Amino acid sequence: MSDVERILRRAVLEITPGSIVNLGIGLPTKVMHYLPDDFDVQIHSENGILGAWKQAEPESMDPFLIDASGAYVSLREGASLFDSAVSFAMIRRARVDLTMIGAFEVDAHGNLANWKIPGRFSPGIGGAMELAQKTKRIVVLTTHTDKHGRPKILETCRLPLTAKACVSRIISELAVIDVTNRGLVVREKLADISDADLQAKTEAALIFAIESGEEQHGE
Amino acid sequence: MSDVERILRRAVLEITPGSIVNLGIGLPTKVMHYLPDDFDVQIHSENGILGAWKQAEPESMDPFLIDASGAYVSLREGASLFDSAVSFAMIRRARVDLTMIGAFEVDAHGNLANWKIPGRFSPGIGGAMELAQKTKRIVVLTTHTDKHGRPKILETCRLPLTAKACVSRIISELAVIDVTNRGLVVREKLADISDADLQAKTEAALIFAIESGEEQHGE
Amino acid sequence: MKKNRTLESAIASIPSGAVIMVGGFGNPGTPFSLINELLRQGQTNLTLIKNDANEASHGVSRLIENGQVRKLITTHIGLNKNVIDRFNQGEIEVAFHPQGILAEKIRTAGAGSFGFLTDIGIHSEITRPDDLLDWQGKTYKVEMALRADFALIHAAQADWLGNLVYQGSAINFSPLMAMAADHVIVETPDLGAPGRFSPEQVHTPGAFVDSVVQLESLTSDYGILEHHVRR
Amino acid sequence: MKKNRTLESAIASIPSGAVIMVGGFGNPGTPFSLINELLRQGQTNLTLIKNDANEASHGVSRLIENGQVRKLITTHIGLNKNVIDRFNQGEIEVAFHPQGILAEKIRTAGAGSFGFLTDIGIHSEITRPDDLLDWQGKTYKVEMALRADFALIHAAQADWLGNLVYQGSAINFSPLMAMAADHVIVETPDLGAPGRFSPEQVHTPGAFVDSVVQLESLTSDYGILEHHVRR
Numbered sequence: 001m002s003d004v005e006r007i008l009r010r011a012v013l014e015i016t017p018g019s020i021v022n023l024g025i026g027l028p029t030k031v032m033h034y035l036p037d038d039f040d041v042q043i044h045s046e047n048g049i050l051g052a053w054k055q056a057e058p059e060s061m062d063p064f065l066i067d068a069s070g071a072y073v074s075l076r077e078g079a080s081l082f083d084s085a086v087s088f089a090m091i092r093r094a095r096v097d098l099t100m101i102g103a104f105e106v107d108a109h110g111n112l113a114n115w116k117i118p119g120r121f122s123p124g125i126g127g128a129m130e131l132a133q134k135t136k137r138i139v140v141l142t143t144h145t146d147k148h149g150r151p152k153i154l155e156t157c158r159l160p161l162t163a164k165a166c167v168s169r170i171i172s173e174l175a176v177i178d179v180t181n182r183g184l185v186v187r188e189k190l191a192d193i194s195d196a197d198l199q200a201k202t203e204a205a206l207i208f209a210i211e212s213g214e215e216q217h218g219e
Numbered sequence: 220m221s222d223v224e225r226i227l228r229r230a231v232l233e234i235t236p237g238s239i240v241n242l243g244i245g246l247p248t249k250v251m252h253y254l255p256d257d258f259d260v261q262i263h264s265e266n267g268i269l270g271a272w273k274q275a276e277p278e279s280m281d282p283f284l285i286d287a288s289g290a291y292v293s294l295r296e297g298a299s300l301f302d303s304a305v306s307f308a309m310i311r312r313a314r315v316d317l318t319m320i321g322a323f324e325v326d327a328h329g330n331l332a333n334w335k336i337p338g339r340f341s342p343g344i345g346g347a348m349e350l351a352q353k354t355k356r357i358v359v360l361t362t363h364t365d366k367h368g369r370p371k372i373l374e375t376c377r378l379p380l381t382a383k384a385c386v387s388r389i390i391s392e393l394a395v396i397d398v399t400n401r402g403l404v405v406r407e408k409l410a411d412i413s414d415a416d417l418q419a420k421t422e423a424a425l426i427f428a429i430e431s432g433e434e435q436h437g438e
Numbered sequence: 439m440k441k442n443r444t445l446e447s448a449i450a451s452i453p454s455g456a457v458i459m460v461g462g463f464g465n466p467g468t469p470f471s472l473i474n475e476l477l478r479q480g481q482t483n484l485t486l487i488k489n490d491a492n493e494a495s496h497g498v499s500r501l502i503e504n505g506q507v508r509k510l511i512t513t514h515i516g517l518n519k520n521v522i523d524r525f526n527q528g529e530i531e532v533a534f535h536p537q538g539i540l541a542e543k544i545r546t547a548g549a550g551s552f553g554f555l556t557d558i559g560i561h562s563e564i565t566r567p568d569d570l571l572d573w574q575g576k577t578y579k580v581e582m583a584l585r586a587d588f589a590l591i592h593a594a595q596a597d598w599l600g601n602l603v604y605q606g607s608a609i610n611f612s613p614l615m616a617m618a619a620d621h622v623i624v625e626t627p628d629l630g631a632p633g634r635f636s637p638e639q640v641h642t643p644g645a646f647v648d649s650v651v652q653l654e655s656l657t658s659d660y661g662i663l664e665h666h667v668r669r
Numbered sequence: 670m671k672k673n674r675t676l677e678s679a680i681a682s683i684p685s686g687a688v689i690m691v692g693g694f695g696n697p698g699t700p701f702s703l704i705n706e707l708l709r710q711g712q713t714n715l716t717l718i719k720n721d722a723n724e725a726s727h728g729v730s731r732l733i734e735n736g737q738v739r740k741l742i743t744t745h746i747g748l749n750k751n752v753i754d755r756f757n758q759g760e761i762e763v764a765f766h767p768q769g770i771l772a773e774k775i776r777t778a779g780a781g782s783f784g785f786l787t788d789i790g791i792h793s794e795i796t797r798p799d800d801l802l803d804w805q806g807k808t809y810k811v812e813m814a815l816r817a818d819f820a821l822i823h824a825a826q827a828d829w830l831g832n833l834v835y836q837g838s839a840i841n842f843s844p845l846m847a848m849a850a851d852h853v854i855v856e857t858p859d860l861g862a863p864g865r866f867s868p869e870q871v872h873t874p875g876a877f878v879d880s881v882v883q884l885e886s887l888t889s890d891y892g893i894l895e896h897h898v899r900r
Contacts, residue, residue: 018439020645033899040439042599042645046768047694047720047838050643055899063891064697064825064837070748070897078599078632080640081837083844084694084720085549085776088769089617092550092789095645123747127768129790134550160794237670239876252668259670261830261876265537266463266489266607269874274668282660283466283594283606289517289666297830297863299871300606302613303463303489304545304780307538308848311558311781314876342516346537348559353781379563542780549773552809555784571802573811578783580804605869638836639870 003173007141008034010171010188011100014139019097020044022131025069027141028100042076044096046127048087051079068127088127092134099135101128103142103170105157108204110167110179112140113159125162132163144172144201151203153177153184174198177206185209222392226360227253229390229407230319233358238316239263241350244288246360247319261295263315265346267306270298287346307346311353318354320347322361322389324376327423329386329398331359332378351382363391363420370422372396372403393417396425404428440598443649448623449475451649452588456481459544459589459615460488460498464517467608468497469592469625470657476590477501487511487544487586489537489611491521496659502530511584513537536564539581541614547583548617554581589619593642596626597633600647601640609641616646623649627656671829674880679854680706682880683819687712690775690820690846691719691729695748698839699728700823700856701888707821708732718742718775718817720768720842722752727890733761742815744768767795770812772845778814779848785812820850824873827857828864831878832871840872847877854880858887 001009004027011031015021017040023029032043032054043052045067052073055061067073075081090096105113112132116122132138142152153170170177175198176188185207189198199206220228223246230250234240236259242248251262251273262271264286271292274280286292294300309315324332331351335341351357361371372389389396394417395407404426408417418425449472452458462468476484477500484507491512492499501507502521509531515521525532535543539558546554555578559565571580591612594605602624604612616622629652680703683689693699708731715738722743723730732738733752740762746752755761766774770789777785786809790796802811822843825836833855835843847853860883 044645045838047697048841049838050645051637058893058898061893061898062837063893064839066695066697066838066897068694070695070894071899072893072897075637076632078597078601078644079637080601080635080643081637081840082640082643084768084772084841085845086617086643088772089549090643090645091769093548093617093646094550122765123753124743124745124763124765125767125790125795126745126747129767129793129795130769133789162793164792263876264607266466267610268607269876270868277662277667280662280667281606282662283608285464285466285607285666287463289464289663290668291662291666294868295863297828297832297875298868299832299866299874300609300868301871301874303537303541303610304614305848305874307541308780309874309876310538312779312848312877313781341534342522343512343514343532343534344536344559344564345514345516348536348562348564349538352558381562383561542782545780546785549776551773551785551787552807553786553804554777554782555811556782571804573784573802574813576783580786582805603869609869638834638840638872641869 003143006173007171010176011141014100015041015098017041020050020095022046022096022099022135024099024101024128024131026102028102029067029069029071031100044090046087046091046131048082048084049079051076088130091130094134094136096135098137098139099131100139100141101132103140103152105152105154105159106140106142106167106170107154107157108184109156110165111157112162112167113157115162116160118160128162132166138167139169139171140167141171144174151201154203174201183207222362225392226390229395230358230360234260234317236260239269239314241265241315241318241354243318243320243347243350245321247321248286248288248290250319263309265306265310265350267301267303268298270295307349310349313353313355315354317356317358318350319358319360320351322359322371324371324373324378325359325361325386325389326373326376327403328375329384330376331381331386332376333381335379337379347381351385357386358388358390359386360390363393370420373422393420402426441600441647441650442598442629443651445471445475445651448649448651449479451621452476452481454481455483456588457485457586458487459586459619460486461589461591461610461612461615463489463607463610465659465663466606467592467604467610467612468492469590470497470659471653472590472623472625472651473497473501474657477504480506482506483508485509485511487584489513489540491515491518494518494520509533513540541611543581543584544611544618545614547585548614552583556581584618586619587621589615589622591616591622591624593624593626595628596624596650597630597635598650599632600624600644600650601635602642602647603635603639604641613642616642622647623651625651625653627653672831672878672881673829673860674882676702676706676882679880679882680710682852683707683712685712686714687819688716688817689718690817690850691717692820692822692841692843692846694720694838694841696890696894697837698823698835698841698843699723700821701728701890702856702884703821703854703882704728704732705888708735711737713737714739716740716742718815720744720771722746722749725749725751740764744771772842774812774815775842775849776845778816779845783814787812815849817850818852820846820853822847822853822855824855824857826859827855827881828861828866829881830863831855831875831881832866833873833878834866834870835872844873847873853878854882856882856884858884
């Protein structure tokens with residue numbers, strides 16, 4: 001199982017039946033394809049969809065129906081379509097229960113940086129700032145380190161923030177980590193990585209509190 | 220012909236074909252019934268209708284379709300229905316071409332008072348303030364004097380204003396009067412009232428400028 | 439997730455002292471059955487937000503006549519002598535707003551914003567000096583957002599997810615209130631399974647709705663009112 | 670009053686230097702035919718307001734690549750390398766807003782208001798001290814309304830009065846822009862006589878629309894983009 005697949009499979013378990021979920025551009029949008037076809041969830045896409053669903057076959061694809069990442073999607077029964085003001089009203093009024101979002105950096109205070117790398121990458125803000133600031137629960141999906149092996153889970157973010165103290169949980173290919181008042185608490189980790197090795201790949205200090213009987217990450 | 224009927228028949232001539240018109244509660248709503256059935260106009264009602272039209276026969280009346288005065292209405296082909304925020308966006312964005320409105324008092328500066336008589340009548344503001352302040356053209360329909368014979372067209376309004384300097388024209392049962400930079404200019408009047416008699420019924424000074432060949436009021 | 443509730447249980451969630459938005463402009467859109475149940479259950483000290491006070495002895499007027507309402511935030515109560523009398527006698531507090539401003543204050547809360555800058559009424563007696571803001575060289579009136587604990591809404595049709603479709607002039611304040619209240623209760627005579635609506639044609643997405651009550655029939659209030667028939 | 674116009678005459682009403690809102694989020698809702706005519710006629714020094722810059726060599730990206738655009742007000746241009754390059758080389762000014770804030774700024778102008786109070790981004794680098802307002806004991810960010818001279822809109826269906834119906838995810842910014850621009854030009858492949866729509870189901874009432882252009886066919890941009898098909 002690839003790192004990405006491991007993250008996505010674990011991410012599926014975050015979704016409470018009956019909830020409204022926004023899947024951010026990048027890794028999170030891929031979560032949809034790991035959901036059972038009859039799973040009771042309404043996927044919100046900030047371009048004006050509640051009830052987005054998996055892409056149809058090419059012959060029945062609708063060129064007027066995409067998600068916020070540009071990918072063609074289909075609709076579930078009971079879906080609704082609306083303008084961008086209503087879509088973000090839904091976000092700002094906290095009617096979206098859960099947002100899964102990508103990160104450049106996330107830190108021990110739950111701060112999130114995912115929109116700008118000064119001097120190198122500044123394509124704009126998109127919908128991330130409002131989703132991060134206003135959704136009831138934010139779960140970050142990220143590889144534990146960047147492509148150079150540097151930690152992405154920091155003591156304090158260095159990049160410009162998307163939103164402060166917004167993240168509830170971080171899911172990487174190695175662990176599931178909660179942001180708490182005490183700091184970052186590891187709830188699950190891969191069976192074949194030691195606490196010391198996980199800490200070595202993480203800039204922020206980790207508190208290990210893996211409950212027995214709790215589902216082990218990556219199974 | 221009654222005074223009211225004379226006002227309403229003259230009011231019809233104010234409506235430019237192809238325009239969007241709001242008819243205020245009271246006298247103005249009655250204008251609709253004097254319009255030819257094929258007249259090209261869209262009646263806006265601030266409770267969320269563009270394209271309101273004359274009341275249907277009782278057997279086909281729709282209990283879910285009223286105008287802002289509470290009267291049952293019908294719809295023309297091409298009508299649209301929308302929420303109150305959109306309805307007033309239409310007003311504030313000056314997409315309503317003409318509002319006909321009633322008055323307690325109107326004055327030589329085009330000020331309008333029609334919502335409150337302190338200590339005696341204060342049922343609320345309704346939609347009048349926004350219509351008066353934002354419609355491109357405001358025509359007041361009013362009897363020339365009140366039921367005690369006192370002038371309603373004043374030098375300066377004494378009641379709380381609905382909006383300042385908003386009125387373009389006043390139509391009474393006696394005359395058609397324009398609000399101009401020079402003051403109130405009489406454009407039309409009943410053939411059987413003298414200038415002096417009309418001035419006597421009007422507090423504000425009148426300028427008489429009735430063009431020959433112009434339609435005489437009340438014909 | 440099914441949002442179906444019984445009339446009794448939906449209204450029982452409202453405590454005394456609640457701030458309640460009520461849809462409707464005149465009769466169309468007024469949730470008469472939800473209001474009548476609130477009358478029956480008897481919650482008191484309510485703040486109501488509604489365009490008008492309905493007609494005497496109908497709709498919210500019954501709650502006011504029954505002494506359940508402390509304050510009414512509205513635009514116009516001129517068609518209701520009973521409520522005018524109670525207002526004049528100081529038995530109920532009434533706050534008036536221009537109609538489009540009331541709509542926009544509700545819509546602003548519904549959009550998750552806190553206020554907006556306008557010029558409506560800026561030169562009238564409804565504007566106090568405290569409302570004025572000088573900003574970037576111009577003067578505006580600040581109108582603050584108006585939220586509520588509950589909204590009571592009438593929809594022509596609904597589905598179990600809370601998607602709503604309105605009819606005729608009954609749209610008015612309802613979609614705005616559904617966005618602006620923390621708990622939104624809907625009555626409808628026509629409740630069905632998801633999939634019944636074209637997705638583009640849903641007026642209020644189910645995300646904004648918490649409880650849907652199916653009515654067995656409309657109340658008699660929804661008959662034709664003879665005094666609004668032209669003769 | 671019929672609002673039908675030819676493609677050429679509708680776009681010819683736009684002068685160089687105009688501020689133009691363009692509907693669409695990605696492809697859906699992008700008025701490709703109106704944009705292509707603007708490319709052909711060659712007006713310059715334009716300010717465009719659009720959620721994104723379309724994909725390279727499509728839609729508004731063509732206007733930018735052709736040097737007709739002075740400034741772009743947007744939320745995200747990450748999918749368009751050509752526009753990113755021009756931005757990085759200083760050949761075009763770009764102003765970024767959070768997506769819902771851009772929508773709300775446009776909607777505020779469309780409602781005839783001047784600004785709104787928010788907390789979005791209030792603790793981020795997009796907020797300068799000058800944007801902050803202390804009001805009634807709290808601190809807000811003031812976002813000012815964003816209007817335009819023209820809006821270019823794609824509708825799935827229209828009638829001669831300018832009533833519009835959108836389709837799929839093509840609604841996005843279009844109804845907001847139709848309210849916020851002084852002159853609204855619509856393209857549609859399906860224009861018919863008034864009476865074709867259920868009045869409750871009109872997305873944009875004709876009052877907000879000035880010109881409607883009937884398209885003989887959609888441009889090839891509206892084909893399926895292979896790189897957005899999942900493999």
